[in-house]
Each structure stands twice: as structure tokens, then as C-alpha cells.
Amino acid sequence: MTRRWQPTAFLVAVGVLGGFWIGSLPGLAFFVVLVVAAAIVSPRAxxxxxxxxxxxxxxxxxxxxxxxxxxxxxxxxxxxxxxxxxxxxxxxxxxxxxxxxxxxxxxxxxxxxxxxxxxxxxxxxxxxxxxxxxxxx
CATH class of the missing domain: 3.40.30.10 (Glutaredoxin)
Known part of the structure; x- marks a missing residue:
């Protein structure tokens, strides 16, 4: 069951880490883009x-x-x-x-x-x- 969510979890984790690393407004934009991508590839889509x-x-x-x-x-x-x-x-x-x-x-x-x-x-x-x-x- 967890295997189904790995791509989604990976994109969210990269979004969080990248967002903090980039910082400020570009970091927030990076985070939002990856969270949207995570929603698209999730089993819920x-x-x-x-x-x-x-x-x-x-x-x-x-x-x-x-x-x-x-x-x-x-x-x-x-x-x-x-x-x-x-x-x-x-x-x-x-x-x-x-x-x-x-x-x-x-x-x-x-x-x-x-x-x-x-x-x-x-x-x-x-x-x-x-x-x-x-x-x-």
C-alpha cells in the first residue's frame, strides 16, 4: 500500500526541502508547484x-x-x-x-x-x- 504513495510523498518531500533551501517567494512557488504535481500523480487523481x-x-x-x-x-x-x-x-x-x-x-x-x-x-x-x-x- 505504501508503494502506491511513494511518488506523491517524494514530490512533497522535495517541495518542502527545496522550498526551505531556496527560501522566500521563489521557495514558496517551488513548494506549491511540487505539491500540485504530487496531487496529480497521487492515487486520488x-x-x-x-x-x-x-x-x-x-x-x-x-x-x-x-x-x-x-x-x-x-x-x-x-x-x-x-x-x-x-x-x-x-x-x-x-x-x-x-x-x-x-x-x-x-x-x-x-x-x-x-x-x-x-x-x-x-x-x-x-x-x-x-x-x-x-x-x-
Missing amino acids: FPRSVTDAEARAAQAADGRPIIYWRPGCPFCLRLRGSLARQAGRYHWVDIWSDPDGAASVRTVADGNETVPTVVTVDESFVNPSPQLVRNLH
């Missing part, structure tokens, strides 16, 4: 994650794609940002908090944990373009 088993069961019922992701992944952030309000239409699985989700990604991505990986009922896509994902559902 994504829709609620479910387990791999929950996502597969829900997909069987509603046919919506599953998106496997991990905190701090720039490609996942790009995909999440481009989906905007449509992000809730997908089932999100954090592979750092669900070992079964990580195993599912490895089966699709030639043994690697490459994210984002998107799985539909019929196909799987490793690091697909945001446009492709928007067109899936």
Missing part, C-alpha cells in the same frame, strides 16, 4: 480502483473496458487526463495494490508490467493512445 476480480466480474456484466494503471506513471496520467469526465466509464485496477491485476498485465504485455494496459472483452492494448481508448466505449 484516478477513479476508485477495484481489484482485478471485481473488474473482470463487472466487465462480464457491463462490457466496459478495464484499465490497468499504477501511481506515478506518466502514460497513465496522460490517459487519465485525456479521458476527463469519461474516466468513470472504465474499470480501473491499480497494479501496485492488486497482485492479480499485475499478473493480468504480465500475461498481456509479454511478461512485463507495462501500463496503461487496456483490456476489452475481445482485445487487449498495451499503452494505447487516448483516442483509441475513448473510442472503445
